Amino acid sequence: MFIKANAIQLTTLQSNLRSQRRLSPMCIALTVSSFFSANLVAQTVTLSSPNQHIQISLSDDTGRAEYKIDFHGKTIIEPSRLGLVFQSIGELGQGLRIKSSHITSTDDKWQQPWGEQEWIKDQHNQLSVVLTDGKIDLNLEFNAFDDGIGFRYHLAEQAALPVDTPLSITDELTEFNIGQSNKATAWWIPSRGWNRYEYLYRTSALNQVDRAHTPFTFRLADGTHLSIHEAALVNFASMTLDQQRDGKLKADLTPWSDGIRVKTQAGFYTPWRTIQIADKATGLLNSHLILNLNEPNKLGDVSWIKPGKYVGIWWGMHLNKNTWGSGPKHGATTSETKRYMDFAAKYHFDGVLVEGWNQGWDGDWFHNGDQFSFTKAYDDFDLPAITAYGAKKGVRLIGHHETAGSVTHYRKQMADAFILYEKHGVTQVKTGYVADGGQIKRFDENGIMRHEWHDGQFMVGEYLYNVTEAAKHHISINTHEPIKDTGLRRTYPNWISREGARGQEYNAWGSPPNSPEHTAMLPFTRMLAGPMDFTPGIFDLAPKGLDAENRVQTTLMKQLALYVVLYSPIQMAADLPRNYQKHLDAFQFIRDVPTDWYQSIALAGEVGDYVVFARQAKDQKDWYLGALTDETARKVTVKLDFLDPHKRYQAQIYRDGAKADWKTNPYDYVIETKEVSAKDSLNLALASSSGTAIRFKVL
């Protein structure tokens, strides 16, 4: 009624102004909307997390809608702008006022078919707000959990924007206003870089960040840890962060080749913009915020999706011992694959990945992905014979589709490629999009070549298309050079893993290789997004010698710890089989460790320094622990109170010897056993760039 009365007043005002003939239509529009907005009383609405520690306040008393976040009563995100900019209608931002709001609560739990945790608690309060600038309504939804918040925009169909009105988004105005940013520390990788997500993490004051990818993790002066990311990135551009004045970070959407950020229509939802919040670093790890903001499983029966472990014809190429392409050193041959399958069968690995099986790897594939065939194998790779051999041995071939970023070319063959794999019992495929940032190659509807970003809206759609097409054939997808993970494995559980950071391969040829701190950084940054196919488990750490630049900058024990620390439902034993033969005692841990869990707990750690994880096997019996450190040797005392208090366990401990050091003595390790219970503690002594791996076997 309030609104209706004003509408009548506005009509009168509008005709009065027009009759004066002195104001332009634009001025009338502005006058009308300011009049309208001015009649909305300034409001603040607040939303608390279930435990009340987090409070979101949405306010329009500055004449525009801003949100802020308090934690334990202290403001941690200062008043921050909201809004979007459209090519046709201009800016929805300045002048947005709160029109209406309501709050609901959820207290639920749901089950994952695979993951770090089987049962996920979803307890949150939701604030739904309608904002308006007098002409257009813009909805906002805020969800407050105990471990952080998420919010998203929804531009509903309305009178001014009927169903299917096309909309081009040219900017997003969302800010994250950190405040005291010179005293906050951030760990970040640069966005819009030629090397996509594959950078070593930088540590700096927050106000020294230029532009960054998410997850974007930082720590305030008082120790509060936060991480900005997004959930459910579907049909939208990826959000990166750009530094503004005074510690404000602003959302920067990755553009299409024509410069537009997002091509959508009235009725759209943005992805959730998320902020994990915790008292300490491990609080970021013990969180399911991203998954809880994703839609439930859309694939129905997913019993065909299998976690597991694999080996593969892969590392040899990175070491330059083999080639992807044809010739005397071709890695992907029938006989070599059978040899790997024998090894896999003997040691109970589920699959063998083979790269270089298909025609197209000869010549300059990096610059010409159009030469790949996804259905024709090289002459020395007999796909039917290999998969039949594997079937007899209980080992599956893992497929490989490298696109080199030629995605139109891949799309044309995709259906046939999946049909071929399905026919031969290949149920898991590793895909690749090797191309520099901004160099994905597609042909548009007019046949014009365009170059896109891996994380622009086009590729967001293309990656998901690949996953949903694969699902039709009961195939799971492990995406390399991917879009960042935003939790879509909940909705599409066949999206089982991805790369999206510097992985093990950089230790073969990277300049520099991964640093000692890299895998102590990943859990608090990249891994907050979801599982990573890091491919751990290199046992010949320095093929060119301990002093070589190109080597694995860890001890052997750290390689074991990675199986627990860096979660993935599929884990590779990445090295050449013969190198495992040399350390079968250590290899036993890899043979034992599961890749699917009932529950997981991060017990201790600091960003980029060290981390300790404990995870319980799906059958709720054994526990596993992984601890690792950066270049600093550390002693960490771990209480075993996560163990079942009614049980006793044999702790099978894989740890450093007294002289272990990644640089000079990376193979000095001790394997010992010890009977323990939940009442015990263990003192872990981690050498420089080393780790400890423990299996707690129920007695």
Add this chain to the structure above:
Amino acid sequence: MFIKANAIQLTTLQSNLRSQRRLSPMCIALTVSSFFSANLVAQTVTLSSPNQHIQISLSDDTGRAEYKIDFHGKTIIEPSRLGLVFQSIGELGQGLRIKSSHITSTDDKWQQPWGEQEWIKDQHNQLSVVLTDGKIDLNLEFNAFDDGIGFRYHLAEQAALPVDTPLSITDELTEFNIGQSNKATAWWIPSRGWNRYEYLYRTSALNQVDRAHTPFTFRLADGTHLSIHEAALVNFASMTLDQQRDGKLKADLTPWSDGIRVKTQAGFYTPWRTIQIADKATGLLNSHLILNLNEPNKLGDVSWIKPGKYVGIWWGMHLNKNTWGSGPKHGATTSETKRYMDFAAKYHFDGVLVEGWNQGWDGDWFHNGDQFSFTKAYDDFDLPAITAYGAKKGVRLIGHHETAGSVTHYRKQMADAFILYEKHGVTQVKTGYVADGGQIKRFDENGIMRHEWHDGQFMVGEYLYNVTEAAKHHISINTHEPIKDTGLRRTYPNWISREGARGQEYNAWGSPPNSPEHTAMLPFTRMLAGPMDFTPGIFDLAPKGLDAENRVQTTLMKQLALYVVLYSPIQMAADLPRNYQKHLDAFQFIRDVPTDWYQSIALAGEVGDYVVFARQAKDQKDWYLGALTDETARKVTVKLDFLDPHKRYQAQIYRDGAKADWKTNPYDYVIETKEVSAKDSLNLALASSSGTAIRFKVL
């Protein structure tokens, strides 16, 4: 004839392919163009500088056009891509082949109405090339000078692109492939930053650069110094540089708010992409490459454009002693301006700048430039009375137009504002565009608000419009928060100076203030583009105390040296007049030093470390020398062989005392005289963050 014969063959091929009905139109187009290109023999054309030390090679033997640069027979720019991408026609890049080329030579000299040098030598060789991808011809022009090179694209009107065909550029493919980039050192500021060009320069390995503005200066391992920039930036977006793999830098054009980079039409020329090349750092300073690539003066008689020195009501506001806005501390009052005019008249300064004279400074002008009036003064500022007073004293009022980035608003008043100033004898205006990067506010033809970058195509046009409109009123423009200088002062000599870097004001309130190395960095970076209104000459170096964060991080002598080191045809004595009264002996140098020169020579220096300039007054009598250093104290021996060998001079030396130190003892200075001739040398002892200023007065 070669081409004609092939056209016949192509028509036949095309109809054969279509009759097969198996190829899509796109495939036919690709096939036709590859056939056509394949019939052009791979070519390399080379162009040398007049002294042959620099050689440009343009080659298409990789199947696309690439250029490389050799210096003294050694490759310094590795093969680098060329090309442009258009929304409608796609990429002109891959597949570009050389169709024809020819070379011409120029040996000329031309005269500047004002500058660092009166007569400029223009000696260069030019290579004009027509490239083609079989459908469209793209022209390239390379100019090779002894001090560097420039090249630009020209997309001529042609059958496929008739006159006025609109074209939207979505990307530029130009690369600068440095090679050995981990061994090259770069000095740079980040592009697309919120603080525009106002960053302290970063020193890093070249491969650690993320995205950078130009001038972009770097040094190769062998000591060769280069600087990448552009000349004659007109009706185009600014070029910034983005890091690619392996030391390649790629052109990145600043976008419009809708994402398009450049809106143009068939027949356009790009600005010149320039690379200064020198054996040593001072070689970059003794270069006129940028000016030589600009168009000659378009304004005709420019005798109304006057170099000079000024004081102003400005620093007091930055120190918070005065306000721009109205009230008891209002700086811009009639009586205060007259006081400044008295001071200017007494000490022979040409002008008095007054900021805060006009209505609109009250309230939040930073966020609302629409509140400024450019024609209505505050009640306590009597413009006619002041300018009449000044006229009697031979001192001009310098005007001020602060827009706060509200450029549509400014444009509406611009004509009236210039008419008002012209009427009152104001012949020089300082403009301002204070707004964060990407926050210029304009209203488009439909009245929709858009936000643009200061260095996007829109503002490139807006700044030039301001200058050409001012010229109609015989007004010179000093632009603050400008587009970077690209030498357009040659074409529009009333564009007398600009800011475009961190200036003196940061020493009042900057966090941090300018560092000791900042003004040793500027000559090799920012100043390669053109003059800067740095506003030197602060004599009260530490108003809040020597230990305060906010203070000028130099000695007094360095402030004098700045008048010679940082060239500008207009130089401010920036401090409050009373602070000059305290050091009238040192002030004498500021009174004496000219701002217009017959010739200039950089005698010595290294980037970010130290620099020594010698400049000769326009009447070819006296010389002036300025030397300054960063935080490192240095001794520099300077040969005076630049002096006229037939004359004797009294060297009036303003130098450090024995205990001078910027932190603790910045006022320890000695003024002495000495008779010298061209045969002599002087040993300059520069204290930490200090300098020496010398007038060589003809005897």
